[in-house]
Every structure is written in structure tokens, then in C-alpha cells.
Amino acid sequence: MRFIDPHIHMTSRTTDDYAAMQKAGIVAIIEPAFWLGQPRTELGSFKDYYSSLIGWERFRASQFGIKHYCTIGLNSKEANNEALAEEVMELLPMFICKEGVVGVGEIGYDDQTAAEDKYYRLQLDLAREANLPVQIHTPHRDKKAGTIRSMEVALEHNLDPHMVIVDHNNEETVRDVLDRGFWAAFTIYPNTKMGNERMVEIVKQYGSERIIVNSAADWGISDPLAVPKTASLMLEKGISIDDIHKVCYQNALDSFGQSGQMKESDWLENTTIDQSQKLFNNSILRGGQLPTIGEIRTNPVFDSNIIR
Amino acid sequence: MNSKYLPTINAFLETLFSQHATTEAVSWLKEKQELVRTSETGKALYLPFSAAPRYVGKAPVTLTSTALQTANEHRRGFYPANWTLDQLARTILLLSLPSENADNYSKTVLKLFGTADMGELVALYAALPLLPHPEKFVHQATEGIRTNMGNVYEAIALHNPFPSENFSEAAWNQMVLKTIFTGKSISKIYGLDARSNPDLARMLSDYAHERWAAGRTVTPELWRPVGPHLNETILPDIKKLFASFNETEQEAAALACSQSTYPEAQTLLDEHPLLKYKIEEGQLNWSHISNKAIMA
Numbered sequence: 001m002r003f004i005d006p007h008i009h010m011t012s013r014t015t016d017d018y019a020a021m022q023k024a025g026i027v028a029i030i031e032p033a034f035w036l037g038q039p040r041t042e043l044g045s046f047k048d049y050y051s052s053l054i055g056w057e058r059f060r061a062s063q064f065g066i067k068h069y070c071t072i073g074l075n076s077k078e079a080n081n082e083a084l085a086e087e088v089m090e091l092l093p094m095f096i097c098k099e100g101v102v103g104v105g106e107i108g109y110d111d112q113t114a115a116e117d118k119y120y121r122l123q124l125d126l127a128r129e130a131n132l133p134v135q136i137h138t139p140h141r142d143k144k145a146g147t148i149r150s151m152e153v154a155l156e157h158n159l160d161p162h163m164v165i166v167d168h169n170n171e172e173t174v175r176d177v178l179d180r181g182f183w184a185a186f187t188i189y190p191n192t193k194m195g196n197e198r199m200v201e202i203v204k205q206y207g208s209e210r211i212i213v214n215s216a217a218d219w220g221i222s223d224p225l226a227v228p229k230t231a232s233l234m235l236e237k238g239i240s241i242d243d244i245h246k247v248c249y250q251n252a253l254d255s256f257g258q259s260g261q262m263k264e265s266d267w268l269e270n271t272t273i274d275q276s277q278k279l280f281n282n283s284i285l286r287g288g289q290l291p292t293i294g295e296i297r298t299n300p301v302f303d304s305n306i307i308r
Numbered sequence: 309m310n311s312k313y314l315p316t317i318n319a320f321l322e323t324l325f326s327q328h329a330t331t332e333a334v335s336w337l338k339e340k341q342e343l344v345r346t347s348e349t350g351k352a353l354y355l356p357f358s359a360a361p362r363y364v365g366k367a368p369v370t371l372t373s374t375a376l377q378t379a380n381e382h383r384r385g386f387y388p389a390n391w392t393l394d395q396l397a398r399t400i401l402l403l404s405l406p407s408e409n410a411d412n413y414s415k416t417v418l419k420l421f422g423t424a425d426m427g428e429l430v431a432l433y434a435a436l437p438l439l440p441h442p443e444k445f446v447h448q449a450t451e452g453i454r455t456n457m458g459n460v461y462e463a464i465a466l467h468n469p470f471p472s473e474n475f476s477e478a479a480w481n482q483m484v485l486k487t488i489f490t491g492k493s494i495s496k497i498y499g500l501d502a503r504s505n506p507d508l509a510r511m512l513s514d515y516a517h518e519r520w521a522a523g524r525t526v527t528p529e530l531w532r533p534v535g536p537h538l539n540e541t542i543l544p545d546i547k548k549l550f551a552s553f554n555e556t557e558q559e560a561a562a563l564a565c566s567q568s569t570y571p572e573a574q575t576l577l578d579e580h581p582l583l584k585y586k587i588e589e590g591q592l593n594w595s596h597i598s599n600k601a602i603m604a
Contacts, residue, residue: 047423054425059457091423097359098425260362 001245002267005227006030006252007106007135007167007187007214010068011049011057017217017224018064024228024302027267028067030256031057032106032135035075037219043087046074050095058100067267069256071105071135072096079119080111089122096130102259103127105135106167109146112139117153124157133258134164138173140192147173151180165212165255168193174202178210183255187216188226188307195308196230200237208243212251223307232305317382317438318403324369324388325396333364337397344404350416357401357420358428361394366427368392385469385498386437398431399438407440414444421448426457433463436470443474450479453486461490465497472499481508484533485515494529495598501533509537513545527601528560532594535567543572550580556600559583559592 003026010018010031021029031053040046053070061068072095074088096104104127109116127134134154139146147166154164161181169177169184170193177184186202187193199213215226223229231248235241256262326334340356347353356363369391371379379386388396407413417439421432433452436445449471452464464471465487471480480503487494494500512534516526531549534542549561562583565573577584586592 051423051425055429056457059426059459094354094358094423097355097362099358099361099427100425 001025001228001231001241001248002027003227003231003248004028004030004252005215005217005224006165006212006256007032007185007216008224009034009216009218010061011052012219013217013224015060015064018061018066021224021228022064022066024225026066026228028069028253028262029061030102030135030252030262031068031070032137033070033072033075034106034218035077039078039081041081041084043084043091046084046088047091050091054095054098054100069100069102069262071103071133071256072098072101073104073107073123073135074119075106076108076110076116076120076137076139079116080113082115085115085119089119092123092126096126096132100261101132102256102261103133103135103165104130105133105165106137107134108137108150109139110137112142112146112149120150121153121157124154124159127163128157128159132163133256134159136164136166138166138168140168143168143170144172144176148176151177151182154182155180162255163258167214168216170194171198171202174206174211178206181210183210183212183251185212185214187214188230189216189220189222190307191221195306196226196233197306197308199230200234200239203234203239203243203247204237208246208251210251211247212255213247214252225302226307229302229305229307232302236305314403314407314438314440317386318400320378320382321396321400321403324371324375325364325393325400328367328369328396329364329393333393333397336363337400340401341404344401345406347405350405350412350419353401353405353416354420357398358425360397360401361427364393364397366392366394369396383438383469385467385472387467387498388434389467391434394427395431395434398428399435402432402435403438410441410444414441417445418448426460429455429457429460430463433460434468436464437468437473442470445470446474450475453479453483458490461486462492466492467496467498469498471497472503477503477505477507481505481511484508485511488512488515488527488530493527493598493601494532495595501536504533504536506537506539509534509542513542516545528554528556528597529594529601531560531564532597535564538564538568538570538573540572543570543576546573546576550576556597560597562587563592563594563597 005026008029008031033050033053050072058068072092074085079085104123107120107123124134136150138150151166165183165185166177167185168187174184186199188196188199203211213227213230215222215224217224227248231244234244253264343352371389376387376389379388405413405416424432436449449464455461465483471483484494484497487497512530516530519526546561546564549557552558562577562580565577566587
């Protein structure tokens with residue numbers, strides 16, 4: 001089975017993760033622009049970060065047979081440094097039309113401050129003008145109200161709900177998101193966000209339409225195999241293959257594919273990798289490592305497929 | 309490159325583009341070119357430059373050997389053999405930018421480098437030999453050879469006359485060594501023989517020693533830039549190659565000696581009359597070695 005993880009921060013992950021993800025059947029990933037665990041203080045840090053998402057990280061992923069896409073945006077936490085945020089807003093138009101940029105994201109609210117609101121709205125306008133999907137980060141605190149507010153503001157700025165992916169949902173927010181016609185993404189992230197046993201129950205209750213599973217794996221304790229593990233658990237719990245395919249692959253493709261920058265043929269027609277050709281003895285392959293050459297085979301084996 | 313050649317290169321690229329692209333793509337590019345031509349700040353360049361693949365696609369542009377020859381006549385060393393449509397469009401846009409003021413021109417182009425993705429970097433570096441004011445881009449190109457992205461590296465180092473015309477000896481030597489180090493064929497480096505130098509020969513010999521000490525081999529191509537600079541320090545390496553069981557290494561040793569005016573190298577070559585004969589008869593040359601390396 002093939003999987004897409006439409007929310008994962010690979011710049012914080014190792015090559016072991018890439019190898020394991022490929023082996024578990026992940027064919028494509030989307031890396032939203034995010035914060036780095038501490039605030040940036042200079043514009044150049046943003047520029048280099050965006051450049052790394054469309055450059056080196058994409059190349060690194062390709063060496064493991066994984067197609068890497070990204071969303072570009074100013075995250076809510078760092079929107080609170082207004083002087084810097086102004087400069088970042090001027091930088092964004094240079095990046096959002098780059099190849100493989102499938103949306104504006106992740107943007108939205110954190111503390112729901114006035115500054116966050118201002119730059120969220122400006123970026124919604126930018127996405128609408130560029131006809132790009134929006135990936136919304138919903139707040140950890142005051143979540144339900146923040147989620148509803150995110151959607152109402154998006155509608156106020158004339159965004160089509162079908163172009164908006166609302167992320168980090170839970171049992172309390174899912175109904176509101178689906179009822180309004182938005183895509184509802186769920187992050188399987190140990191301890192803080194969703195566990196995947198709860199995810200199974202959500203799919204049992206709400207079905208598979210417009211529901212998306214992701215890992216949001218980053219620099220914290222998180223699991224880059226959350227999507228394939230959840231798929232495996234769903235299968236075990238009697239959810240149909242068709243529904244699993246939708247929430248762990250097709251819906252991510254249908255929603256972000258609206259950017260015109262992400263097509264199934266990107267990975268179906270190009271399943272051979274050759275690490276030796278591009279990087280022999282350099283960067284990824286270190287002394288003594290054997291390069292992977294040829295057709296990719298997947299064979300997921302998990303110690304446990306449960307994430308709590 | 310003197311900017312007086314720009315119109316002919318531009319015409320060549322535009323014809324090539326119109327032969328391969330859809331009519332929609334051709335008119336899209338024409339419209340954007342007009343905007344870029346009249347742009348004072350270069351801002352009109354940034355969006356179409358990054359958006360090019362969305363409008364013109366990324367299909368490979370296949371050139372006949374005659375077309376490649378024409379390219380080389382317009383600009384010596386220019387070899388667009390593995391280009392794509394978006395790359396062609398981006399290059400045409402770059403060449404449409406007003407370039408009378410060198411500072412403004414380079415500032416705009418360097419800003420593109422600073423925010424470029426992989427495809428854009430490939431287009432930018434491969435376009436360097438066509439751009440006016442080459443001296444403004446030397447630093448960027450030497451920065452570029454530090455990349456770990458294989459396709460970006462190849463756009464600068466291989467089939468590109470810019471490095472041989474503009475790089476300092478130190479930068480040139482690093483590029484040649486890195487090309488070998490990353491497993492690419494140095495036969496694709498433009499100006500390889502013209503810019504060989506004693507320091508490069510020493511670096512390559514040192515590199516071979518390092519590999520041999522680790523029980524590894526080196527590509528026989530490595531000895532090509534070494535040949536003209538054989539001396540008493542390097543000659544034992546060549547003797548080692550002659551003693552090898554690997555036929556290609558013996559051939560490389562003979563070719564290196566044949567390039568040298570060092571008397572002892574000539575003596576060494578005389579000891580291998582068959583190889584010497586093959587070289588004199590044109591049956592053995594460095595392309596023969598490169599082809600074998602690619603087949604292996």
C-alpha cells in the first residue's frame with residue numbers, strides 16, 4: 001500500500017527516518033514551513049529556511065525515493081515579531097510559486113494575538129491570489145474556538161473551503177470542520193495531539209470523506225511512521241481498504257493536488273533511485289555505505305502499530 | 309562574453325524554444341520577455357522565472373548534433389545537450405533583462421541565485437557562460453561548486469565553459485578534484501587540458517595516494533591532467549600504473565607519459581612499445597579511457 005504524509009518536518013529528521021518511511025510505503029511527503037523550536041531573529045534565516053525546503057531537503061528525500069513537496073508561509077508563533085513579519089511578507093511572493101510548493105502553510109493562530117490575526121489574513125489573501133491551497137495550524141490552547149475562528153476568517157477572505165486544509169483536529173473540532181466543507185487533517189503525535197486508536201474511532205464515526213492523517217513529525221518526540229502505522233491499525237480494526245486509502249493517501253493528493261504541483265505520476269512513473277549516481281562518496285553516502293540502486297520495494301514491519 | 313553576441317544567442321534559443329514548446333507556452337514567454345525587457349528593477353523577472361515550469365512544462369529539449377554544433381559556433385563551449393523546456397525559458401528570460409548597467413544587472417541575477425530552488429539553480433549556473441558581465445558571477449559560481457546537490461554541481465562543472473574562463477587556479481583545482489571525488493567523469497569538464505597545472509597534478513597524485521592507502525582504486529581518468537606535469541615525485545605513481553594488472557591503468561600511464569616532456573617519462577614510455585604505438589597511431593587516447601570508465 002502507498003502512503004502520503006502531508007505534514008512532516010523532515011529538516012529535523014535523520015536519514016534512518018527516510019529509509020524507514022520509504023520501506024513502510026510512504027511515496028510522497030509535504031513539509032510545511034514551520035518554526036525551528038526557537039524564534040528566528042533575522043530575515044535571512046527565513047530565506048535560507050525556505051530555500052532549504054525547496055532545495056537540499058527535496059534533494060535529500062529524492063535520494064530515498066520519496067517525493068518531497070512543501071508549503072511556504074509565516075507560522076503563527078513568529079508572526080508576533082511584527083518588524084520581522086513585515087519583511088517576511090515581502091519575501092513570500094518569491095517562494096510560493098516555486099516548483100513543488102503545494103500551498104501556503106502552515107499558518108493560523110497560536111496565542112490568537114492581533115499580530116497573528118493580521119499576518120494570517122494577509123497570507124490568506126496571498127493564497128487566494130496565487131490560487132493555492134492553505135494549510136492551517138490550529139492552536140493547542142483554546143483549540144475549539146481557535147479552529148472555528150480560523151475557518152470563519154478564511155471564509156471572510158473568500159477562500160473556498162475546498163482549498164483549505166484545517167490541521168491538528170480532534171474529537172471536539174472534527175464535526176465543525178467537516179460541516180463547513182473544509183478538509184479535516186489529524187496529526188498522530190504521541191502524548192500531545194491524537195493517538196491512532198482514537199483516529200480509528202473517528203474514521204469509524206465520520207467515514208473517510210475529507211479526512212486526512214499525518215504525523216507532523218518534527219524535532220520533538222514524534223513518529224515519522226505515524227501514517228503507515230495508523231493505516232495498519234485501521235486495517236486490523238476492520239476499516240475498509242478503500243477508506244484507509246482515502247485518509248492515508250488520496251485525500252492528501254486531492255486537496256494539495258489542487259495546486260497543480262503534485263501529481264500521482266510524479267512518483268508512479270519514477271520509482272528507481274540511484275544514490276551512487278548523484279552523491280557517490282559525498283554528503284549522504286559516507287565511507288563503506290552501499291548505495292541503493294534500482295527498483296524500490298516496500299515491506300513495512302512495525303514492532304507495534306499503536307501510537308498513544 | 310561580450311554582450312554583442314547576445315542577440316544571436318537569444319535568437320538561437322528562441323527558435324529552439326518555439327520548435328519544442330506549445331503555442332501557448334511560446335506566447336506566454338513572449339509576453340513575459342516584453343515585461344522583463346522594460347523592467348527597471350528586475351521585479352518583472354522574479355515571478356515568471358520561478359513559475360516557468362507551470363507554463364512551459366519540463367519536457368527535455370533534444371538537440372540534433374547540427375544544432376549542438378550551431379550552439380558551439382554562437383558561443384564556444386556552450387553545449388545544451390540535456391536541457392529542459394523550463395530551463396530554456398528561464399535562460400531566455402535572463403537574457404531579456406536589461407544589462408547596460410553591470411551593477412544593477414548582477415544584483416538582480418544574484419538575488420535570483422539567493423532564493424533559487426534546484427531547477428532554478430541548474431538553469432542559472434548553466435546559463436552563466438551566456439550572461440553579460442561574467443566577472444560579476446565568479447564568486448557565485450565558486451560558491452556553487454560547494455553544493456552537495458548533484459544536478460546543481462553538474463550544471464556548473466560539466467559542459468560549461470564558465471569555470472575554465474573565469475575560475476582562479478585554486479577554485480579550478482578544487483572543481484576538478486571534486487568532480488573525481490563525486491564519481492563524475494572529468495572528460496566532461498570544458499577546458500580540462502588547457503587548464504591543467506602543476507599544483508593540480510600534485511593534488512591529484514596526493515588523492516590517489518590517499519585512496520591507495522585505504523585499499524581503494526582511483527579512476528584512470530585522474531591521470532589526464534597529471535600527464536603534462538610529471539616530475540620525479542609523480543613518476544613512481546606512473547610506474548605503479550604500468551605495473552598494474554588492470555589494462556586501463558597501463559593505458560592511462562602510457563597516455564600520461566605521452567603528454568609529458570619530462571625525459572624520464574619518455575624513457576618509461578619507450579619501455580612499453582605496444583602502447584606507445586597505439587597512441588601514435590591514434591588508437592588510444594583519453595576519450596577511449598573515459599568511455600571505458602563510463603561502461604564499467
